[in-house]
Every structure is written in C-alpha cells, then in structure tokens.
Amino acid sequence: MAVTVMQAEGLYPDDTVEREVLGPDVRILQPHSGSLAELPDSLLTEVEGLFIFRHWLSAADIARFPKLRCVVRMGVGYDRLDRVTLASRGVTVCNLPDYGTTEVADHAIALALALRRGLLLHHDAQRAAPPAPWVPIESPLVQRPSNRTFGVLGLGRIGTAVALRAKAFGWRVVFHDPYLPNGTELALGIQRARHIEELFAQADTLSLHTPLTSTTRGLVDERLLRLMPAGAVLVNTARGPVLDLDALERCLRDGTVAGAGLDVLPEEPPGPAIPSLLSAYRARESWLAGRLIVTPHSAYHSPDAVADIRRKSAETMRDVLLEGRTTNVIPPDHG
Secondary structure, three states, X not given: OOOEEEEOEOOOOOOHHHHHHHOOOOEEEOOEOOOHHHOOHHHHOOEEEEEEOOOOEOHHHHHOOOOOOEEEEOOOOOOOEOHHHHHHHOOEEEOOOOOOHHHHHHHHHHHHHHHXXXXXXXXHHHOOOOOOOOOOOOOOOOXXXXXXXXXXXXXXXXHHHHHHHHHHOOOEEEEEOOXXXXXXXXXXXXXXXXXXHHHHHXXXXXXXXXXXXXOOOOOEOHHHXXXXXXXXXXXXXXXXXXXXXXXXXXXXXXXXXXXXXXXXXXXXXXXXXOOHHHHHHHOOOHHHOOOEEEOOOOOOOOHHHHHHHHHHHHHHHHHHHHOOOOOOEOOOOOO
C-alpha cells in the first residue's frame, strides 16, 4: 500500500509541490479542518506522515494516528507538539530551521530601529488633532546605535542573523546562549555574556530568539527586565510565553523599559480576556504612545518564505519518511 501523508489545514489549492517532491506513489491528503479533532478516524488510520502548521498535536490527537511515523512541524518552533507522547510512540519529529531566517531577522531589526528612531512616536504625534509642533520629541527611546549595546538572547540561525544586522548598524553586540561552544563570538566578531543577568545589564536594546521550552517559559521576568539600562528597548519575535507580559507592562509604566516591539504574545490570537498591556495599546492610552509596536506573529511572512515553508516541509518529509535520512530531526523528548 502507498505511503500516506496529510496536511490537514487546507493551506494550498492543490498538491503540485508536494507531488513533485514526494513522487507519484505517495498518497497526499489535504482536508480542511480547524483542528485535528474535527477529522474522522477513517481518514487518519493510514496516515504515516503528518504536516503541522497552526494545528496543535495533543496526546489525544496522536492516539488517532495508529501508523504515524513522522511529523513535520512547518516552522521553526515545535511547542505545538506533544513531543513526549510522540517519543513514546517512536514517531520522528522534524522542524524547518532554515526557513524565514532573513524575514524574522529583518523584522526584529525593523522593530528595534522603529523604536530607537522614534518613528511611531512622531507618527502618532503628527497625525493627532491638532498635530504636534514640527520639532523632534525628546524621548529616552531615541539613541545612537554606535554608542550603545544590542543584546541577543539565543544565538541560533535567526539570532545570529540579527546579531550581524545589529553589528552592521554600529551597535556593540553581546549575546547569551549557554548551548554554544566557546569561540562562537570570535567567529562573528561579537561578545559573549556568560550569564543571562550580564546580558540584560548591558543591553540597551535586547532581542529575544530562544525557543519555547520548559526552561525558557517565563524566562524573561521582572527581575531580568529591571537589570536593563535606563531607556531600554525589548523586542520579541520568538515565542510569547518566553516573556512575562505583565512584568513588561509594569516596567513600561514606570519607565524602566522605554519601548517594546512584540511579534508574539502568550495567547495567539488574543482571547476575550486580553492582557492589560494589549488593552492599553488598542485603546491608544497616552502613556504608551509611540512606545509599543505589536504585529500578529507575522515576522516570518513574505511570499518567498511561504513558498519555502511548503517546499522545505515536503523535502523534509521525503528525506525522513521515504529515504530514512535525519534531515531536520529534533531529538526526542522523553519527559
């Protein structure tokens, strides 16, 4: 019987790319569902390869795939997957570490620069009624990069791309990543902070690029934020739960943090009980004017990146499920 793979989110109008990569002998299912729970058991019984983009894959979902051998997370992060259950079933889990790197790095730097040059501050002031006077606004947001330090928490592919971009703009760049070998900083011409506290204490502008794990959930808390220099800016294009949003609000309110750029939130999309910081942002409360930028987890997005996601996902599934390779395989999580 032919190998069966499934992409259950109705992302594409056809299977031309998947067919080209996987070949004519693979059965490709592309139902459209809001969640895996909506799909009938009869459709899942033969599925050996599963693509996951926005869906969550729980233990209950996994139990309904008796032949599942490979899951490809169509993105970098894999916190949507119950990896402990997948490991117990012997299912191979993969991600796409090499897509959207430039887009996310560009987005992080764009958020930092927009805040550091006061673009939103002046934008909001000039469209007010009446508009503000035709003069610069004095703000701790506005800083010259060459006199300041840019911090990177997590120096993976995206973190590295951000570090190099920040360096090109003149920032002194410091990173913290306990999993990288000594000498990484020498290869990139940047500096290393041995401890996370050392990073926060130096970084006038700080960009988060750590995955969401049991270790990093809530990692950036009020204690760390209050170590940052006066007039600090924080950017998060990683995962929302890495950052304590209530702590960020308190630090923004009292001026410890001058501004923040958030592409990710703890709950996406925000539910009815939205965080108070987001509520203040949407209400355009005056204390937050020009100091907060929120984008809808769109840092990865461009037409090129969307095409990359589709093709690289199919290529990873082909390599692992059909050819027995270890392309983009994530180490199993046994709990």
